[in-house]
Amino acid sequence: MSSQVRLRLLPSARCLFDQPVQVKVEGLRSRQKGVVFSSSATYRTDGSGKIDLLRDPSLSGSYFGVEPMGLLWSMKAETLHKRFQKSCALNPHVVKFSVHEEDREDRMLAEVTNERPLTGNGVSRVPVKGRNFQGVLFTPPGEGPFPAVLDLCTLMCEKRASLLASRGFMILTVPVYTDHPDNIKQMHLDHFKEAVDFLQQQPKVGSKEVGIMARSKGGDIALSLAAFVSGVKAVVSINGCNAVVSVPLYYQNHQIISPLGSDITKLITTESGASIIKYGLGDPLAEENKYSLVPTEQAKGHFLFVASEDDLNWDSKAYMDQMAERLKHHGKENFETLCYPGAGHLLEPPYSPYCPSSFHRIVHHVVLWEGEARAHAEAEVHLWSKIQEFFRTHLSCDAAQTKAKS
Template sequence: MSSQVRLRLLPSARCLFDEPVQVKVAGLRSRQVVSMKARSTDEKGVVFSSSATYRADGSGEIDLKRDPSLSGSYVGVEPMGLLWSMRPDTLHRKFKKTNALNPHVVKFSVHEEEGEERMLAEANNERLLIGDGVSWLPVKEGNIRGVLFTPPGEGQFPAVLDLSSFKSEKRASLLANKGFMVLNVAVFSDKPDNVKELHLDHFKEAVDFLLQHPKVGSKGVGVISRSKGADIALSLAAYVTGVVATVWISGCSANVAVPLYYRKRQILSPVVFDFSKLIPVESGAFIIKDGVTNPLAEENKGSLIPIEQAKGRFLFVASEDDLNWDSKGYMEEMVERLKRHGKDNFESVCYPRAGHLLEPPYGPYCPSSVHGFVLKPVMWGGEPSSHAAAEVHLWKKIQEFFRTHLSCDATQTKAKL
C-alpha cells in the first residue's frame, strides 16, 4: 500500500446499517485515475463486491459525494454506489443478513487503475444492525416464535409487529434503533411447501403480546410486511382490533398460496401460482409476474382481503418494475375499493424503475434469487440506482407514517452508537 494515500469514511467507520457514509480519498497524484472497490461476505459465505473508476481532482482527492464514477458497477455521482451495487460472486444470490447481532462489514479499497492494480489504501466500514442500548430478546410464548427489539430507556414506546415472510431481523432491528419496540415474527418457520394452512390467530397473539407489554405506550400496534407477509398484514388490519397502522410493501390484495383460518374456520381461500406462466430468461431465472391467478376473477373472490373493514390507517407501497407480481395493480385495486366504500384511511406511493425487494437502504441490490414458493431463481425487477434511491425515500416514509399514527411520549427516543 502507498503510505501517502488515505481512505477515510466519514463521519465514522462504524455506523448503523441504514446510515450513509462519506467516502473520501486523499494523497493521490493530480488527476490520477483509480479503482474504488467494496467487498463483503454474507452469512452464507457468499462474497459480494463492486468496483468503480474515479479520477482525482487537481489536489489528488476524490469525494464520492461530489465526484462521478466514470465506469464500473455504476456511473455518475452515487455517494453510496459502492454499497448498493455490490454483486454476488455466484448467480441468483440474495445478500443474507438475518441475524441482527452480527454487523455487516464492508472493506473499501483504492487501487491503481493500471498494471497489477496495486492496492493503495483500505478501510473497513462496520455497519451495525442493532445500536447501543437496544435489547435483543428471543420470544417463545404460545404460538409466537420471534425476536423482540426494545430501544434503550424505560419507555413508553410505539409498538410495531414486523412480519417477515421468512426469518430476517434486519428491518425490525433498524426500526428499534429509531425508538420503536418491534417484535419480528416470520410468516413461515417451515418450508412453504410443508405448510398447508395459516392461522391468523397466531399473528393476533403477537399483536396482543405487544399491546400488553409494560414498555409499550401506543394505544395500538403498527404492522409492516412485504410480499406474502403483506397479505397477512392486511388480514390483521381487517380482522383484528388493535392494529392501527399497516405498511404493505410489494404485496397482493388477496390471500396468497395457502388458506387462512381465524377462530377455527377458514376466512380466506388462496390465489395460487400457475407455473405454466413462468417466462425463462437467459440467466436461468424466470419472470413470474403473471404467475399468480387473478384475484378479481369470480372464482377467486373468496381470496380478496376485506380491507374496507379495517379501522386503522394504511401505507401502500408498490414498484412499477415489480417482476414478482403486479403490486402496482393490486395497490390501485385496493385504493379504488377503499374509495368506493367512502374510506380515506390510506396513503400510497409507487416507485418507478424499482423492483419487488424494497428493503432498508444501502444493502446490495438483488436482481435475482431463488423464490421461497416457486423454488426456482426469479427476476425481482428494478434498475439498481433507482431502486436504491426508492429504498432511501421509503425508509424515511415508513418511520414518518408510524410516528404519526402510533403516537406516544417516547416516539422521539433514539438509539445512539
C-alpha cells in the same frame, strides 16, 4: 500500500446499516485516473489529489455518475442469483473499502473497514416464543413509552426490525412461515393475533394500538389482521397482494378467506436461468376469486400501500391500485399509496446490495425480482424514511426522544 494515501469514511468508520457514509480519498497525484474501489468504480482525482464520492462521478465500473453510496448498493455476488442476506442482527456487516492504482498493476494504495451494525447501542434483543408464534423482540434504550410495530417477514430475518428499533420503535419480528412452505397447508390468523397481543402487553409500549409492517406474502396477513383484529392502527404493506395467497386463511377455527389460485405453467424462463413468475397468479378481481380478497374496508386503522412498478414477482402496482379503489368505493380515506418506478420486489432497508434475482423458496425456482439498481436503491432510501414518518404519525406516542444512537 502507500503511506501517503489516506482513505476516510465520514463521519465515522462505524455506523448503523441504514446510515450513509462519505468516502474520501486524499494524497493521490493531481488529476490521477484509475482509482478502483472494491465494487468496481473508477474515479479521477481533483487538482489536489483528492476524491470525494459526494461530488465526484464514477467514470466506469458498477455504476456511473455521482453516487455517494454506490459502492454499497452496486455490490454483486461472484455467482449469479445470490441474495445478500443476514437473518440474525447480532453481528455487524463488515465492508472493506480499498483504493487501487489502475495504471500500476492494481496496486493497493489504502484500505479502511466500515463496520455496519444492524442494532444501535442500547437496543435489547430478546428471542420470544409464544404458544403459537416465535420471534425476536427489539426494544430501544430508555424507559419509553415506545410506539410498537409487528414486523411480519416471510422467512425469519431481523434486519428491518433491529434497524427500526434503533430508530426508537419497539419491534417484534415474526416469520410468516415457521416451517418449510411446502408443509404449510393453511394459516391461522389467531397465531399472528397472539403476537399482536404479546406486543400490546409489553410495559414499555406507549399504546394498545400497534403498527404492522410486511412485504410480499406477509402483506395479506397484515391486511387481514387490520381487517379482523382490533388494536391495529397502522399498516405498511410493501409489494403485497390484495388477496390471500398460497393457502387458505383461518380465524377462530373457521376459514375466512380462500387462497388466490395460481398457474405454474405461466412461468417464463429467461436466458440467465431465472424465471419470471409475475403472470402465474390469478386475477384478484375475477369473479371466481372474490372470496380471496381481504376486506380491508373493515379496518379501523391507516394503510400505507407501497408498490414497485418493475416488480416481476407479481403485479404489485395493480394490487395497490385495486386496494385503493376498494377503500374509496367504501367511502374510506384512511390510506396512502407510494409507487416506485424502476424498483423491484425486494425493497429492503437502504444501502443493501441490489438483488435482481435469487432462489424463491415457495415456488422452488430461481426468479427475477428485477428493477434497475440505481432506481431501486433510491426507492429504498425514500421508503425507509417514509415508513418511520408514517408510524410516528399514526401510532400514538412519539419516539423522537428515545431514538437509539449508533
